[in-house]
Amino acid sequence: MGKSILITGGVRSGKSRLAERMTLGLGQPAVYIATAEAHDDEMAERIAQHQARRGPEWHTLAEPLDLVGALRNSDSGAPRLVDCLTLWLSNLMLGDHDWQTASDALAAAIPELSAPVVFVTNEVGAGIVPENALARAYRDAAGLVNQKIAAACDELWLCVAGHPIKVK
Amino acid sequence: MGKSILITGGVRSGKSRLAERMTLGLGQPAVYIATAEAHDDEMAERIAQHQARRGPEWHTLAEPLDLVGALRNSDSGAPRLVDCLTLWLSNLMLGDHDWQTASDALAAAIPELSAPVVFVTNEVGAGIVPENALARAYRDAAGLVNQKIAAACDELWLCVAGHPIKVK
Amino acid sequence: MGKSILITGGVRSGKSRLAERMTLGLGQPAVYIATAEAHDDEMAERIAQHQARRGPEWHTLAEPLDLVGALRNSDSGAPRLVDCLTLWLSNLMLGDHDWQTASDALAAAIPELSAPVVFVTNEVGAGIVPENALARAYRDAAGLVNQKIAAACDELWLCVAGHPIKVK
Numbered sequence: 248m249g250k251s252i253l254i255t256g257g258v259r260s261g262k263s264r265l266a267e268r269m270t271l272g273l274g275q276p277a278v279y280i281a282t283a284e285a286h287d288d289e290m291a292e293r294i295a296q297h298q299a300r301r302g303p304e305w306h307t308l309a310e311p312l313d314l315v316g317a318l319r320n321s322d323s324g325a326p327r328l329v330d331c332l333t334l335w336l337s338n339l340m341l342g343d344h345d346w347q348t349a350s351d352a353l354a355a356a357i358p359e360l361s362a363p364v365v366f367v368t369n370e371v372g373a374g375i376v377p378e379n380a381l382a383r384a385y386r387d388a389a390g391l392v393n394q395k396i397a398a399a400c401d402e403l404w405l406c407v408a409g410h411p412i413k414v415k
Numbered sequence: 416m417g418k419s420i421l422i423t424g425g426v427r428s429g430k431s432r433l434a435e436r437m438t439l440g441l442g443q444p445a446v447y448i449a450t451a452e453a454h455d456d457e458m459a460e461r462i463a464q465h466q467a468r469r470g471p472e473w474h475t476l477a478e479p480l481d482l483v484g485a486l487r488n489s490d491s492g493a494p495r496l497v498d499c500l501t502l503w504l505s506n507l508m509l510g511d512h513d514w515q516t517a518s519d520a521l522a523a524a525i526p527e528l529s530a531p532v533v534f535v536t537n538e539v540g541a542g543i544v545p546e547n548a549l550a551r552a553y554r555d556a557a558g559l560v561n562q563k564i565a566a567a568c569d570e571l572w573l574c575v576a577g578h579p580i581k582v583k
Numbered sequence: 584m585g586k587s588i589l590i591t592g593g594v595r596s597g598k599s600r601l602a603e604r605m606t607l608g609l610g611q612p613a614v615y616i617a618t619a620e621a622h623d624d625e626m627a628e629r630i631a632q633h634q635a636r637r638g639p640e641w642h643t644l645a646e647p648l649d650l651v652g653a654l655r656n657s658d659s660g661a662p663r664l665v666d667c668l669t670l671w672l673s674n675l676m677l678g679d680h681d682w683q684t685a686s687d688a689l690a691a692a693i694p695e696l697s698a699p700v701v702f703v704t705n706e707v708g709a710g711i712v713p714e715n716a717l718a719r720a721y722r723d724a725a726g727l728v729n730q731k732i733a734a735a736c737d738e739l740w741l742c743v744a745g746h747p748i749k750v751k
Contacts, residue, residue, distance in 0.1 A: 261726075373538040375553070378547075386426055390426055394577035397577050408704075412750055421744065538743075541709035544594075555594065562745035582746045
């Protein structure tokens with residue numbers, strides 16, 4: 248069974264950079280599984296920045312919804328980096344998919360993978376309760392997804408100002 | 416003097432589940448002191464979910480305001496779980512009670528209890544400054560209450576994606 | 584080279600108090616470099632509370648923008664406490680200064696200081712994505728500034744409910 252790692256933290260806390268280092272430390276070349284879709288200019292700019300930082304040791308796949316499929320299809324030795332679970336959850340919720348079933352399936356698939364995988368997610372639940380009901384539902388869902396994937400992974404790290412704290 | 420523990424973390428970070436495990440580890444049956452009031456359907460649903468998860472080893476008390484009274488009246492051996500301090504603070508502020516005096520009194524009462532107590536609270540101060548002045552006042556108050564109760568307790572834990580970090 | 588420390592955490596998590604203790608532990612008297620400007624009554628009140636807590640062992644400087652200059656001009660032995668970087672970033676952004684150049688310059692200056700310095704900053708990126716584009720830009724910038732200064736400092740601490748976690 249391949250090693251599985253979850254990295255969480257606030258926005259711009261250095262999670263992606265840490266995840267890239269950890270993934271390349273597990274083997275090279277590596278596979279970058281991007282869950283982001285470029286819906287607007289701000290997001291397109293952020294995706295471009297992330298890609299510019301990664302070098303030729305990465306092969307990139309885009310998979311906004313079917314992470315279990317993407318992980319099984321790429322399960323041939325090279326480590327995978329999934330960036331990130333909160334965007335994946337957004338894609339599921341905006342497309343009216345059943346995120347609870349999807350996240351249970353992902354958690355169940357992790358221990359059966361043979362190549363390593365590193366997941367990036369976000370802490371979104373440490374602010375004031377949002378006034379918007381959809382935002383409240385999303386942050387509840389994000390917290391539950393993080394718990395499920397953290398329980399399934401071998402390691403859990405919290406990133407603070409670019410530095411990791413090992414939680415599990 | 417009974418052991419006293421404070422557990423904090425973001426929403427849906429697994430705090431309540433951790434608190435239940437810790438409380439039952441201190442003795443069974445245990446007393447669940449709920450500070451929540453079911454003001455609306457969303458909150459009623461959340462309370463029902465929490466209750467469904469707890470089993471017959473729990474005796475439930477509802478106390479939205481007088482936590483010192485509830486802890487003294489139930490101070491006969493069984494461990495207590497107070498869930499949660501941020502809702503208690505909300506109840507105090509919405510009812511125009513003096514939350515500073517109330518939280519000082521709670522902090523002063525903790526070392527005098529003979530049975531154990533586990534408190535759950537929330538991290539609400541790690542987002543952007545809210546535009547709403549009441550929300551700003553609430554998150555300041557929540558931070559101060561968390562500091563006071565943490566100072567009075569024997570242990571402080573931060574919950575991240577379902578996993579605890581021991582802070583104190 | 585003087586010791587350099589960065590302390591981060593949510594609002595009202597006890598960062599300033601911890602920073603004051605750590606600074607005085609590095610030498611007395613100490614210099615308090617305040618980045619806050621009293622734009623409104625709420626902020627004036629907060630500044631007054633902070634000043635009232637500090638005693639005669641502090642010499643206070645106000646410097647909303649030029650932190651590199653303030654640190655070099657006060658670099659004669661006594662430890663400095665800079666409170667805080669997120670207000671400094673706000674001042675830079677509101678005044679249309681180039682915060683990226685300014686924060687690179689600050690990070691580069693830190694290893695060249697001969698007296699110790701303790702910086703306080705805020706975690707602002709662990710809530711829901713703000714609807715306001717300026718708030719999103721600010722929390723991204725704050726995360727990047729925190730990473731840069733954390734990388735330049737000898738120590739990094741996360742404050743939770745008044746208690747520190749050593750991250751670096």
